[in-house]
Amino acid sequence: MTTTTLPRTAVAPDAQRAPGPTRPVWQRPALAALLLLTAVLYLWRLGDSGTANGFYAAAVQAGTQSWKALLFGSLDAGNVITVDKPPASLWVMALSGRVFGFNSWSLLVPQALEGVAAVALLYATVKRHFGAVAGLLAGAALALTPVAVLMFRFDNPDALLVLLLVAGAYCTTRAVEKASARWLALAAAALGFAFLTKMLQGLLVLPGFALAYLVAAPTTIGRRFVHLLTAGATLVVSAGWFVALVALWPAGSRPYIGGSSDNSLLELALGYNGLGRILGGAGNRGGGGGGGGMQNTGFGGATGITRLFGDSMGTEISWLLPAALIALVAGLWFTRRAPRTDVTRAALIVWGGWLLVSGVVFSYMSGTIHPYYTVALAPAIGALVAIGGRELWRARAATSARLVLAAMVFATAAWDFTLLARDASWHPWLRWTVLVVGGAAAVAFAAGAAFTRRLAVVVALTALLASFSATSAWALATAAQPHAGSIPSSGPATTGGFGFGGGGFGGMGGMGGGSTELTTLLKSTTTKWAAATTGDQTAAELELSTGKSVIAIGGWDGSDPAPTLSWFKAAVARGEIAYYVSGGRGGGMGGGNSEIATWVAANFTAETAGNTTVYKLTK
Incomplete structure (x- = not known):
């Protein structure tokens, strides 16, 4: 192949040299x-x-808890729904976590x-x-x-x-x-x-x-x-x-x-x-x-x-x-x-x-x-x-x-x-x-x-x-700045960013992971899913704070058609979901699966864990 030096009227002597010239010592x-x-x-x-x-x-x-979750990119080890x-x-990250343990x-x-x-x-x-x-x-x-x-x-x-x-x-x-x-x-x-x-x-x-x-x-x-x-x-x-x-x-x-x-x-x-x-x-x-x-x-x-x-x-x-x-x-x-x-x-x-x-x-x-x-x-x-x-x-x-x-x-x-x-x-x-x-x-x-x-x-x-x-x-x-959330941004903290450390928007925090009582409650569960809540963000927060699987009803912004009400009823009947956590939120404008929320409220008694309303779904 040929090579050209810009502009062509000033081609250097080595312009036609093949790739891989003698390597300089430095x-x-x-x-x-x-x-x-x-x-x-x-x-x-x-x-x-x-x-x-x-x-x-x-x-x-x-993915460090379930090979199927690793394969499909599931948000929870129980494999209800994947990330988007x-x-x-x-x-790559889950295999690293399996080798070295899951941590930052x-x-x-x-x-x-x-x-x-x-x-x-x-x-x-x-x-x-x-x-x-x-x-x-x-x-x-x-x-x-x-x-x-x-x-x-x-x-x-x-x-x-x-x-x-x-x-x-x-x-x-x-x-x-x-x-x-x-x-x-x-x-x-x-x-x-x-x-x-x-x-x-x-x-x-x-x-x-x-x-x-x-x-x-x-x-x-x-x-x-x-x-x-x-x-x-x-x-x-x-x-x-x-x-x-x-x-x-x-x-x-x-x-x-x-x-x-x-x-x-x-x-x-x-x-x-x-x-x-x-x-x-x-x-x-x-x-x-x-x-x-x-x-x-x-x-x-x-x-x-x-x-x-x-x-x-x-x-x-x-x-x-x-x-x-x-x-x-x-x-x-x-x-x-x-x-x-x-x-x-x-x-x-x-x-x-x-x-x-x-x-x-x-x-x-x-x-x-x-x-x-x-x-x-x-x-x-x-x-x-x-x-x-x-x-x-x-x-x-x-x-x-x-x-x-x-x-x-x-x-x-x-x-x-x-x-x-x-x-x-x-x-x-x-x-x-x-x-x-x-x-x-x-x-x-x-x-x-x-x-x-x-x-x-x-x-x-x-x-x-x-x-x-x-x-x-x-x-x-x-x-020099820590970054968290779903929309990180670069630069110094003085730029304001979109969250803590100048680096995030829509980040985790607030309900769920911030409640010691709720975290303790969900950690004590032995069911397949510790809880279900609306939206991936809240479910992810609860999973990270407890190490348990949590169902993200409606996916990222709460509007995905999963899980269905019939599936949810069957899982509750089998004793696989310990709690429903109300007030969950998604990453977008969706409102979640209101059918599930309505059914839970009509058939189970509300309790509080810290400042969060929960419903116990198991006997």
């Missing part, structure tokens, strides 16, 4: 330092967040290690064609993205999702090099498991991967199409085996698929977690930040092209986004006349396709979206900044390359100044320092045709310092 120590510092950042005081998002933590706990996501991320560290350490692995894989992917320096810059950019620090220290599915997406990009890069059907199939397998982690969000990178192979793989057009079709079949198998398992398993002996309307994993993927997320409306509970009323920062803000830069998502992901977009546009322009198999353009298609497709979807989703979803953009932003910066630096003898570099540096400094100004009380000196230093570096780049080598290195290091200072500071502030 390369391995530098990589080791990057991964060590990333691990420290992601593991430092990790236990302070406790069980983080109790919704997923309860499912992990259930596929279970791949839960498999066994829950969250796998997430942090997935983050370190994602940084290492991104480094390896970018380094293959653009050298160790570019690989290190890409890895550092991912590691220091605030939303990445947030999610690799949390128990949501996004940590595993990002790792699988980067693995898919690595395999695609290897596939494009030599038109390898095997590597392309491995990329498809990675995306299949990304689907089993977060459904259709795991496939948003697919257009960029497929286009890069179709454009740049060094073989005939016919073979390229055949390879893509084979990879498509691999994707279907790697994602579809679990969908088929759920469909073929007798519904009466497995949990209800939470979030679905017909107990189907495929309907969950296409409905609530698919078109419902994009289009909103009745098919998607909770709503997003579209033209409706829920335009708060926890739900992404108003839809539109500026959403990624807005109050909700800006400080999560956009610190290096302007530079990435400039690098993408400039890179595609400078490589417009390159040979079809040019690796620089192929890389721009992989990472640019990833960024543009995912970014546009996130910007215009009218259904439920949260700011932390943007962690999926972090690897693409880091790769584009590193690739564009490296290629432009090598071509710095050309005025056009220096001007684009200057634009990347100044845009980053100016935008970081704007983001930091949104919390004017937090280290105000930092934003002015970033603006002044970044502006000076940009001017030096633009005017530096006659740089000596030593002075050029100084200017480059100054530009990197200015570009990474703001995101690094925000990332460190994120790691």
Whole structure:
């Protein structure tokens, strides 16, 4: 394959060099330092967040108590209903809990290690064609993205999702090099498991991967199409085996698929977690930040092209986004006349396709979206900044390359100044320092045709310092805070966040787990389920505080059609449910299964446990 340095009029002598040049002596120590510092950042005081998002933590706990619960991602070990996501991320955390015991560290350490692995894989992917320096810059950019620090220290599915997406990009890069059907199939397998982690969000990178192979793989057009079709079949198998398992398993002996309307994993993927997320409306509970009323920062803000830069998502992901977009546009322009198999353009298609497709979807989703979803953009932003910066630096003898570099540096400094100004009380000196230093570096780049080598290195290091200072500071502030709840956010505590520690919205707390009397009561039970209550959030809270199984009537927001009244009556008759806990709440706008609540109130006597009303369902 061929490679291009930007712009093509200033190709460096090693521009046609094959992947894998002689390794510099500093390369391995530098990589080791990057991964060590990333691990420290992601593991430092990790236990302070406790069980983080109790919704997923309860499912992990259930998975340590029941293999069937682990397989299906059940919220309770009795297997009444699952969480509203596929279970791949839960498999990793639950297996960790089975080995080390269920606790905060066994829950969250796998997430942090997935983050370190994602940084290492991104480094390896970018380094293959653009050298160790570019690989290190890409890895550092991912590691220091605030939303990445947030999610690799949390128990949501996004940590595993990002790792699988980067693995898919690595395999695609290897596939494009030599038109390898095997590597392309491995990329498809990675995306299949990304689907089993977060459904259709795991496939948003697919257009960029497929286009890069179709454009740049060094073989005939016919073979390229055949390879893509084979990879498509691999994707279907790697994602579809679990969908088929759920469909073929007798519904009466497995949990209800939470979030679905017909107990189907495929309907969950296409409905609530698919078109419902994009289009909103009745098919998607909770709503997003579209033209409706829920335009708060926890739900992404108003839809539109500026959403990624807005109050909700800006400080999560956009610190290096302007530079990435400039690098993408400039890179595609400078490589417009390159040979079809040019690796620089192929890389721009992989990472640019990833960024543009995912970014546009996130910007215009009218259904439920949260700011932390943007962690999926972090690897693409880091790769584009590193690739564009490296290629432009090598071509710095050309005025056009220096001007684009200057634009990347100044845009980053100016935008970081704007983001930091949104919390004017937090280290105000930092934003002015970033603006002044970044502006000076940009001017030096633009005017530096006659740089000596030593002075050029100084200017480059100054530009990197200015570009990474703001995101690094925000990332460190994120790691310094505990995070809990269902909508965590990055940044220092002074930003307000959405819950304790500047980090959660809709978090656990309040009734149930906060009542010592109720916890003691449920711990003393010996039935299959200690209790039943409305909504996953309350049920999860009770499970975590007692270690017992609790039925979440109605699923996440209380509106799932499970369990049915007839099933509930039969379970009570068998003596399998000890208590009904009233006042439960879901994560959304649902009202729960009122039939069950009405039947319980009409047939059993109310008691109190602390400040909570309960009904004893056993004799």
